[in-house]
Amino acid sequence: MGQIYPLTPSGGIKVRWVGTTDFTELYRFIKNWLEDRGFVKEERDLERKYVERRSGGAKLLEIAWHGEQKISEYYKLNMDVTFLIIGVTEIEAQIGDVKRKLDKGDFEIRISSNVEITDDKWNQYSLLKKIYFRIVARKRLPVYKREIYIKTYELQDAIKEFLALRRA
Amino acid sequence: MVFKSKVFATPGNGLLISVKGPINIDSIYSNVQQWFGRYKYDFMEKEHTEKNKPQGNELLIKWAADRKIDDYMQYFIEIDFLITELRKVGSNYHAKTKINLRGYIQLDYREFFQKTPGKRFLFYLYNNVIIKRKIMKHKMRLYKEVMDLHDLFKALLEHYR
Numbered sequence: 001m002g003q004i005y006p007l008t009p010s011g012g013i014k015v016r017w018v019g020t021t022d023f024t025e026l027y028r029f030i031k032n033w034l035e036d037r038g039f040v041k042e043e044r045d046l047e048r049k050y051v052e053r054r055s056g057g058a059k060l061l062e063i064a065w066h067g068e069q070k071i072s073e074y075y076k077l078n079m080d081v082t083f084l085i086i087g088v089t090e091i092e093a094q095i096g097d098v099k100r101k102l103d104k105g106d107f108e109i110r111i112s113s114n115v116e117i118t119d120d121k122w123n124q125y126s127l128l129k130k131i132y133f134r135i136v137a138r139k140r141l142p143v144y145k146r147e148i149y150i151k152t153y154e155l156q157d158a159i160k161e162f163l164a165l166r167r168a
Numbered sequence: 169m170v171f172k173s174k175v176f177a178t179p180g181n182g183l184l185i186s187v188k189g190p191i192n193i194d195s196i197y198s199n200v201q202q203w204f205g206r207y208k209y210d211f212m213e214k215e216h217t218e219k220n221k222p223q224g225n226e227l228l229i230k231w232a233a234d235r236k237i238d239d240y241m242q243y244f245i246e247i248d249f250l251i252t253e254l255r256k257v258g259s260n261y262h263a264k265t266k267i268n269l270r271g272y273i274q275l276d277y278r279e280f281f282q283k284t285p286g287k288r289f290l291f292y293l294y295n296n297v298i299i300k301r302k303i304m305k306h307k308m309r310l311y312k313e314v315m316d317l318h319d320l321f322k323a324l325l326e327h328y329r
Contacts, residue, residue, distance in 0.1 A: 009214055009232075016228075019220030156213065165218050166193050166227070 002117035004078075005141065007149050012082065012112030013156055017163045020091065023103040029162055030081060030109075031065075033155060039067030039079050058105070061085040068116075074137055076116045077148045079155070084108040109159055113152045115144045171295040171303055173282075175273040177310040182246075182270035183318055187325045190260045191251065193227075196324050200231070200247070203320055207313060209233035209245065224253035224263065234274075241303075242277045243310050245317065246270045267321055271314035273306055 031046070040046045049064035063083040070076050088105035117137070160167050204211040215230040229249040236242050247269055254263040276282065281291035295303060 008212070013213060014215040014217070016215070016217035017220075018218070153213075156216075160216060163218075165216060166197065 004114045004116050005145060006112070006114040007145060008112045008114075008152060010112075012080065012110035013152070014108065014110050015156060015159050015163070015165070016106070016108045017165065018106045020093065020102045020104045021107060021163055022100070023085065023088065023105075023107065026107075026159075026162055027063075027083075030155070030159065033158055034065070034067045034079070034081070037151060038069045039077075041068075057089055059085070059088040061088065070118075071144060074117060075140065075144055076118050077113070077144060077151075078116055079111065079113045079148070079152065081155075082110040082112075084110075107163075111152055111155055113148045115141065115148055171275065171300070173275050173291075175275065175303060175307055177271040177273065177307050178269060178314055180270075182248075182268040183314070185265075185267040185269070185318070185321055185325065187265045189262060190257075191254075191263050191265055191325065193251070193261065196321070199320060199324055200317070203317060204233045204245075207235065209235045209243070224255040225251075227251040227254060236277075237273075237306065239278065240276060241306060242274045243306075243313070244270075244272050244274055245314060265325070269314060269318055269321070271310050273303065273310060275303070 031040075034040050034046070046065050046067060047063065048066050049062060051060075051062040053060040061083060063085075065081040067079045067081070068076055069079075085108070086106040088103050090101055091104050092099055093102050094100075117133075157167055201211060211231065211233045213229065214232050215228065217226075217228040219226040227249065229247075229251075231247040231249075233245045234242055247267065250266045250268075252264045254261055256262075275295060276291060281287045281294070
Protein backbone atom coordinates (compact mmCIF):
# COMPACT_ATOMS: atom_id res chain seq x y z
CA MET A 1 0.00 0.00 0.00
CA GLY A 2 1.32 3.38 -0.96
CA GLN A 3 0.85 6.74 0.66
CA ILE A 4 -2.69 7.76 1.56
CA TYR A 5 -4.11 11.29 1.60
CA PRO A 6 -7.40 11.21 3.55
CA LEU A 7 -10.15 13.66 2.65
CA THR A 8 -12.58 12.97 5.45
CA PRO A 9 -12.08 12.73 9.24
CA SER A 10 -10.67 9.37 10.33
CA GLY A 11 -14.10 8.02 11.27
CA GLY A 12 -15.63 9.28 8.05
CA ILE A 13 -18.59 11.58 7.59
CA LYS A 14 -21.78 10.36 9.13
CA VAL A 15 -25.42 10.30 8.12
CA ARG A 16 -27.77 8.88 10.71
CA TRP A 17 -31.50 8.42 10.58
CA VAL A 18 -33.60 7.01 13.38
CA GLY A 19 -36.96 6.20 11.88
CA THR A 20 -38.51 4.31 9.01
CA THR A 21 -37.08 3.61 5.59
CA ASP A 22 -36.84 0.90 2.96
CA PHE A 23 -33.38 -0.43 3.75
CA THR A 24 -33.28 -2.94 0.89
CA GLU A 25 -33.89 -0.08 -1.49
CA LEU A 26 -31.26 2.09 0.22
CA TYR A 27 -28.72 -0.74 0.02
CA ARG A 28 -29.34 -1.13 -3.71
CA PHE A 29 -29.32 2.61 -4.24
CA ILE A 30 -25.85 3.13 -2.71
CA LYS A 31 -24.48 0.08 -4.49
CA ASN A 32 -25.73 1.36 -7.84
CA TRP A 33 -24.38 4.81 -7.08
CA LEU A 34 -20.90 3.38 -6.50
CA GLU A 35 -21.16 1.17 -9.59
CA ASP A 36 -22.32 4.04 -11.81
CA ARG A 37 -19.34 6.16 -10.78
CA GLY A 38 -16.84 3.41 -11.40
CA PHE A 39 -15.96 2.51 -7.83
CA VAL A 40 -16.88 -1.15 -8.25
CA LYS A 41 -14.79 -3.15 -10.65
CA GLU A 42 -16.05 -6.53 -9.56
CA GLU A 43 -19.05 -7.06 -7.35
CA ARG A 44 -17.29 -9.57 -5.10
CA ASP A 45 -14.61 -6.97 -4.26
CA LEU A 46 -17.08 -4.45 -2.92
CA GLU A 47 -18.39 -6.06 0.25
CA ARG A 48 -15.67 -6.58 2.84
CA LYS A 49 -17.95 -7.38 5.76
CA TYR A 50 -21.55 -8.39 6.26
CA VAL A 51 -22.69 -9.26 9.76
CA GLU A 52 -26.33 -9.84 10.63
CA ARG A 53 -27.43 -10.63 14.17
CA ARG A 54 -30.96 -11.34 15.27
CA SER A 55 -32.20 -10.97 18.81
CA GLY A 56 -35.90 -11.13 19.52
CA GLY A 57 -37.67 -9.57 16.60
CA ALA A 58 -34.92 -7.04 15.89
CA LYS A 59 -31.92 -7.22 13.56
CA LEU A 60 -28.47 -5.72 13.81
CA LEU A 61 -26.47 -5.22 10.64
CA GLU A 62 -22.85 -4.30 10.12
CA ILE A 63 -21.81 -3.86 6.53
CA ALA A 64 -18.52 -2.55 5.21
CA TRP A 65 -17.90 -1.71 1.55
CA HIS A 66 -14.71 -0.69 -0.14
CA GLY A 67 -14.93 0.98 -3.52
CA GLU A 68 -11.93 2.04 -5.55
CA GLN A 69 -11.30 3.76 -8.82
CA LYS A 70 -7.95 3.52 -10.54
CA ILE A 71 -7.13 6.85 -12.14
CA SER A 72 -3.69 5.98 -13.46
CA GLU A 73 -0.81 3.63 -12.70
CA TYR A 74 0.10 6.00 -9.89
CA TYR A 75 -3.16 7.24 -8.37
CA LYS A 76 -6.25 5.54 -6.98
CA LEU A 77 -9.40 6.98 -5.39
CA ASN A 78 -10.82 4.99 -2.47
CA MET A 79 -14.26 5.27 -0.96
CA ASP A 80 -15.36 3.24 2.06
CA VAL A 81 -18.98 3.00 3.12
CA THR A 82 -19.90 1.48 6.48
CA PHE A 83 -23.42 0.71 7.59
CA LEU A 84 -24.33 0.18 11.21
CA ILE A 85 -28.00 -0.61 11.48
CA ILE A 86 -29.39 -1.26 14.94
CA GLY A 87 -32.74 -2.56 16.14
CA VAL A 88 -34.35 -3.06 12.76
CA THR A 89 -37.89 -4.33 12.78
CA GLU A 90 -40.18 -4.76 9.83
CA ILE A 91 -43.35 -2.71 9.81
CA GLU A 92 -46.15 -2.32 7.34
CA ALA A 93 -46.95 1.19 6.19
CA GLN A 94 -49.64 2.64 4.00
CA ILE A 95 -48.08 4.79 1.26
CA GLY A 96 -50.81 6.23 -0.92
CA ASP A 97 -53.00 3.32 -1.91
CA VAL A 98 -50.27 0.75 -1.44
CA LYS A 99 -49.26 -1.17 1.66
CA ARG A 100 -45.48 -1.54 1.85
CA LYS A 101 -43.08 -3.32 4.13
CA LEU A 102 -40.56 -0.89 5.59
CA ASP A 103 -37.74 -1.12 8.10
CA LYS A 104 -37.79 0.79 11.35
CA GLY A 105 -34.56 1.30 13.25
CA ASP A 106 -31.40 3.30 13.73
CA PHE A 107 -29.53 3.64 10.42
CA GLU A 108 -25.99 4.96 10.52
CA ILE A 109 -23.90 5.31 7.39
CA ARG A 110 -20.30 6.46 7.41
CA ILE A 111 -18.39 7.47 4.29
CA SER A 112 -14.67 7.92 4.23
CA SER A 113 -12.52 8.62 1.22
CA ASN A 114 -8.93 9.13 0.29
CA VAL A 115 -6.47 9.43 -2.55
CA GLU A 116 -3.90 6.64 -2.63
CA ILE A 117 -0.58 6.56 -4.38
CA THR A 118 -0.09 3.06 -5.72
CA ASP A 119 3.62 3.21 -6.26
CA ASP A 120 4.43 -0.48 -5.70
CA LYS A 121 6.06 -0.75 -9.11
CA TRP A 122 8.23 2.26 -8.33
CA ASN A 123 9.60 0.97 -5.03
CA GLN A 124 12.76 -0.40 -6.61
CA TYR A 125 13.55 3.03 -8.05
CA SER A 126 13.32 5.11 -4.87
CA LEU A 127 15.22 8.15 -6.21
CA LEU A 128 13.34 8.16 -9.48
CA LYS A 129 10.09 7.80 -7.53
CA LYS A 130 10.87 10.90 -5.48
CA ILE A 131 11.81 12.90 -8.56
CA TYR A 132 8.68 11.77 -10.42
CA PHE A 133 6.44 12.67 -7.47
CA ARG A 134 8.04 16.09 -6.89
CA ILE A 135 8.06 17.13 -10.53
CA VAL A 136 5.16 15.39 -12.24
CA ALA A 137 2.70 13.58 -9.97
CA ARG A 138 2.38 16.12 -7.14
CA LYS A 139 0.69 18.63 -9.44
CA ARG A 140 -2.16 16.22 -10.05
CA LEU A 141 -2.79 15.44 -6.37
CA PRO A 142 -5.00 18.50 -5.62
CA VAL A 143 -7.11 17.71 -8.71
CA TYR A 144 -7.80 14.17 -7.49
CA LYS A 145 -8.37 15.36 -3.93
CA ARG A 146 -11.01 17.75 -5.25
CA GLU A 147 -12.57 15.03 -7.39
CA ILE A 148 -12.97 12.56 -4.51
CA TYR A 149 -14.13 15.35 -2.17
CA ILE A 150 -16.94 16.25 -4.59
CA LYS A 151 -17.91 12.59 -5.05
CA THR A 152 -17.96 11.97 -1.30
CA TYR A 153 -20.36 14.85 -0.74
CA GLU A 154 -22.45 13.85 -3.75
CA LEU A 155 -22.93 10.44 -2.14
CA GLN A 156 -23.73 11.98 1.24
CA ASP A 157 -26.23 14.27 -0.47
CA ALA A 158 -27.78 11.37 -2.38
CA ILE A 159 -28.22 9.38 0.84
CA LYS A 160 -29.77 12.39 2.54
CA GLU A 161 -32.10 12.85 -0.41
CA PHE A 162 -33.08 9.17 -0.23
CA LEU A 163 -33.83 9.42 3.49
CA ALA A 164 -35.62 12.76 2.94
CA LEU A 165 -33.27 14.57 5.31
CA ARG A 166 -32.46 18.24 5.11
CA ARG A 167 -29.90 19.22 2.48
CA ALA A 168 -28.12 22.35 1.39
CA MET B 169 -0.36 33.93 27.42
CA VAL B 170 1.37 30.76 26.27
CA PHE B 171 0.44 29.43 22.86
CA LYS B 172 0.00 25.69 22.33
CA SER B 173 -0.86 23.96 19.07
CA LYS B 174 -4.51 25.09 19.28
CA VAL B 175 -5.16 28.78 19.82
CA PHE B 176 -8.83 29.39 20.52
CA ALA B 177 -10.33 32.62 19.23
CA THR B 178 -13.59 31.85 20.99
CA PRO B 179 -14.00 30.48 24.53
CA GLY B 180 -12.92 26.83 24.62
CA ASN B 181 -16.53 25.64 24.92
CA GLY B 182 -17.55 27.90 22.07
CA LEU B 183 -20.25 30.52 21.63
CA LEU B 184 -23.75 29.30 22.27
CA ILE B 185 -26.93 30.51 20.61
CA SER B 186 -30.11 29.10 22.02
CA VAL B 187 -33.52 29.76 20.50
CA LYS B 188 -36.98 28.35 20.96
CA GLY B 189 -39.41 29.15 18.21
CA PRO B 190 -39.76 29.17 14.43
CA ILE B 191 -36.75 28.07 12.39
CA ASN B 192 -35.95 27.83 8.69
CA ILE B 193 -33.29 25.15 8.42
CA ASP B 194 -33.01 25.35 4.62
CA SER B 195 -32.19 29.04 4.81
CA ILE B 196 -29.56 28.44 7.52
CA TYR B 197 -28.04 25.64 5.43
CA SER B 198 -27.68 27.70 2.26
CA ASN B 199 -26.58 30.95 3.94
CA VAL B 200 -23.95 29.33 6.13
CA GLN B 201 -22.47 27.36 3.23
CA GLN B 202 -22.35 30.56 1.17
CA TRP B 203 -20.64 32.33 4.06
CA PHE B 204 -17.90 29.68 4.16
CA GLY B 205 -17.50 29.91 0.40
CA ARG B 206 -17.14 33.69 0.61
CA TYR B 207 -14.39 33.40 3.21
CA LYS B 208 -12.69 30.62 1.22
CA TYR B 209 -13.06 27.85 3.78
CA ASP B 210 -13.13 24.14 2.92
CA PHE B 211 -16.47 23.07 4.27
CA MET B 212 -17.36 19.63 5.59
CA GLU B 213 -20.50 18.15 7.08
CA LYS B 214 -19.06 15.68 9.56
CA GLU B 215 -22.34 14.42 10.86
CA HIS B 216 -26.01 14.58 10.08
CA THR B 217 -28.27 12.71 12.47
CA GLU B 218 -32.02 12.85 12.38
CA LYS B 219 -34.26 11.00 14.80
CA ASN B 220 -37.94 10.57 14.36
CA LYS B 221 -39.50 11.15 17.79
CA PRO B 222 -43.10 11.54 18.94
CA GLN B 223 -42.50 15.02 20.39
CA GLY B 224 -40.96 16.13 17.07
CA ASN B 225 -37.84 15.25 15.12
CA GLU B 226 -34.39 15.69 16.61
CA LEU B 227 -31.48 16.81 14.47
CA LEU B 228 -27.79 16.85 15.23
CA ILE B 229 -25.61 18.44 12.59
CA LYS B 230 -21.87 18.90 12.89
CA TRP B 231 -20.06 21.16 10.46
CA ALA B 232 -16.35 21.80 10.25
CA ALA B 233 -14.48 24.17 7.99
CA ASP B 234 -10.82 24.97 7.61
CA ARG B 235 -8.73 27.50 5.76
CA LYS B 236 -4.99 27.32 5.26
CA ILE B 237 -3.27 30.60 6.02
CA ASP B 238 0.26 29.43 5.25
CA ASP B 239 2.30 26.27 5.69
CA TYR B 240 2.18 26.69 9.46
CA MET B 241 -1.23 28.06 10.38
CA GLN B 242 -4.74 26.94 9.65
CA TYR B 243 -8.07 28.40 10.78
CA PHE B 244 -10.74 26.01 12.00
CA ILE B 245 -14.40 26.76 12.61
CA GLU B 246 -16.66 24.07 14.07
CA ILE B 247 -20.40 24.33 14.41
CA ASP B 248 -22.67 21.94 16.29
CA PHE B 249 -26.40 22.20 15.79
CA LEU B 250 -28.84 20.52 18.08
CA ILE B 251 -32.45 20.93 17.06
CA THR B 252 -35.08 19.23 19.17
CA GLU B 253 -38.86 19.04 19.07
CA LEU B 254 -38.92 20.02 15.42
CA ARG B 255 -42.54 20.26 14.30
CA LYS B 256 -44.32 21.77 11.37
CA VAL B 257 -46.69 24.55 12.40
CA GLY B 258 -48.53 25.92 9.39
CA SER B 259 -45.94 26.52 6.72
CA ASN B 260 -43.08 27.03 9.20
CA TYR B 261 -41.08 24.74 11.44
CA HIS B 262 -40.88 25.26 15.18
CA ALA B 263 -38.12 23.84 17.35
CA LYS B 264 -35.70 24.26 20.21
CA THR B 265 -32.34 25.12 18.69
CA LYS B 266 -28.88 25.21 20.19
CA ILE B 267 -25.95 26.30 18.07
CA ASN B 268 -22.40 26.01 19.31
CA LEU B 269 -19.65 27.87 17.45
CA ARG B 270 -15.94 27.27 17.99
CA GLY B 271 -13.05 28.92 16.22
CA TYR B 272 -9.38 28.18 16.65
CA ILE B 273 -6.03 28.41 14.93
CA GLN B 274 -4.16 25.15 14.46
CA LEU B 275 -0.42 25.81 14.64
CA ASP B 276 2.03 23.48 12.94
CA TYR B 277 -0.77 21.51 11.29
CA ARG B 278 1.78 19.49 9.33
CA GLU B 279 3.23 18.35 12.68
CA PHE B 280 6.76 19.18 11.71
CA PHE B 281 7.65 20.34 15.24
CA GLN B 282 5.91 17.57 17.16
CA LYS B 283 8.27 14.67 16.53
CA THR B 284 11.07 15.14 19.09
CA PRO B 285 11.36 16.98 22.43
CA GLY B 286 13.98 19.30 20.88
CA LYS B 287 11.64 20.28 18.09
CA ARG B 288 8.81 20.76 20.58
CA PHE B 289 11.00 23.20 22.49
CA LEU B 290 11.70 25.07 19.24
CA PHE B 291 7.94 25.06 18.59
CA TYR B 292 7.33 26.66 21.98
CA LEU B 293 10.03 29.27 21.36
CA TYR B 294 8.85 30.02 17.84
CA ASN B 295 5.22 30.54 18.89
CA ASN B 296 5.81 32.46 22.08
CA VAL B 297 8.72 34.66 21.04
CA ILE B 298 9.23 34.90 17.30
CA ILE B 299 5.72 34.93 15.87
CA LYS B 300 3.72 35.85 18.96
CA ARG B 301 2.44 39.10 17.45
CA LYS B 302 1.50 37.37 14.21
CA ILE B 303 -0.53 34.78 16.14
CA MET B 304 -2.28 37.52 18.12
CA LYS B 305 -3.12 39.32 14.86
CA HIS B 306 -4.55 36.13 13.35
CA LYS B 307 -6.45 35.35 16.53
CA MET B 308 -8.20 38.71 16.26
CA ARG B 309 -8.88 38.13 12.58
CA LEU B 310 -10.43 34.73 13.24
CA TYR B 311 -12.41 36.15 16.14
CA LYS B 312 -13.90 38.78 13.80
CA GLU B 313 -14.78 36.10 11.25
CA VAL B 314 -16.43 33.91 13.89
CA MET B 315 -18.36 36.92 15.20
CA ASP B 316 -19.49 37.68 11.66
CA LEU B 317 -20.79 34.12 11.38
CA HIS B 318 -22.37 34.45 14.82
CA ASP B 319 -24.16 37.61 13.61
CA LEU B 320 -25.33 35.76 10.52
CA PHE B 321 -26.86 33.02 12.68
CA LYS B 322 -28.54 35.58 14.87
CA ALA B 323 -29.88 37.42 11.84
CA LEU B 324 -31.22 34.18 10.37
CA LEU B 325 -32.91 33.27 13.62
CA GLU B 326 -33.94 36.83 14.55
CA HIS B 327 -36.03 37.02 11.42
CA TYR B 328 -38.47 34.60 12.93
CA ARG B 329 -38.43 35.83 16.53
